[in-house]
Amino acid sequence: DTAVSQTPKYLVTQMGNDKSIKCEQNLGHDTMYWYKQDSKKFLKIMFSYNNKELIINETVPNRFSPKSPDKAHLNLHINSLELGDSAVYFCASSREGRNIQYFGAGTRLSVL
């Protein structure tokens, strides 16, 4: 069983559209994260949730909205997609912020 799974793996869409990426972990972790990795491989944290509560919200356009229906799920909704949103988005989870993080395989978003 995949520990951290995110869907879809690839997402190609037009500018201005709204899209969602889903993430689920079956590790029993209480902290989940969203990262954005750009073309230069820089991995930047976007959000962190602990037990469904937002604990990190980096400088990210408010077009990005995370939603955690329960502690095993953290979804990312993006409104009015822009060209600069093209990147690979990774979901991760851990028991606490300082502990080992387990990553999903990534969602490659291409905005045309």
Next chain:
Amino acid sequence: SQQGEEDPQALSIQEGENATMNCSYKTSINNLQWYRQNSGRGLVHLILIRSNEREKHSGRLRVTLDTSKKSSSLLITASRAADTASYFCAPANQAGTALIFGKGTTLSVSS
């Protein structure tokens, strides 16, 4: 920022050689972790070293930590083509908030 900064940005070696990557950070840490990312995949945890540890081994990996210099190094001995990947260090601060990753070192091992 506690962000780790890896050096060099890119490293090319031959199979069997050792590869050394360095990481520097700016604030006090609880621990420091190293991750590997194969092309097109997610990050995989390699090793965690706590702030009161100076050296740690795991298989062909050796990590050192010098908190006085705020630096760490990752040594991969007897490298293999399969070690080709990007390697990231991630300091964890005292508060236990999320790890902050750097830009990584891209390692290429040719056979």
